[in-house]
Amino acid sequence: MEFYILVTVVCITAFTADMILRYMEKIRSFGMEERLHNIKGSTIPIEDFIPHNITMLTVFGTALGVFGIFTKLIGLHPFVGFPLSVAFGCSVNFTVMHFIKPFVASVTGEELSADTDISGTAGVCIEPIPADDYGRICIEYKGRHYEFDAVSENETDIGKDEPVVVLYREDGMCVVEKQSEVTDILNEET
Secondary structure: OHHHHHHHHHHHHHHHHHHHHHHHOOOOOOOOOOOOOOOOOOOOOHHHOOOOOHHHHHHHHHHHHHHHHHHHHOOOOHHHHHHHHHHHHHHHHHHHHHHHHHHHHHHHOOOOOOOOOOOOOEEEEEEOEOOOOOEEEEEEEOOEEEEEEEEEOOOOOEOOOOEEEEEEEEOOEEEEEEHHHHHHHHHHHO
């Protein structure tokens, strides 16, 4: 029981501090939104059951702790209670990612819809983009961070943390160019 109480208290405290810094103090650069894993593929969204970042890890830990306390109170054996608590935490994580987060974004008007034109938007490469494959980029739209799969327009390698410019987006895939390539073209024209 002490383990679940400790996990719950630590996660609620971290989540509260995250929300205060993010929404009241408008501080977004302290690392809570950094991705913890890069799982490619969207056929089965198994990666949405696993916490994407530290904020979602605190949500997962809170759900695990609360459900663990519940299983202890009703007298379930720890070999049954802990796996059920982990499964509950995963289901809460999936629910937040697929239902609550999009709903909040649509209500606040900060949602980036599929038909929003993001061409010309600056971003950062968060997963290297090889010349003949795709990687991932992160852009900021109305104060929120969005991630997209991306390919290089000129089939050049784009390294992690390199600034990019979105040329266009089609079916959730962005076609990007290195920001240095765009500025080189502009410098040649002048």
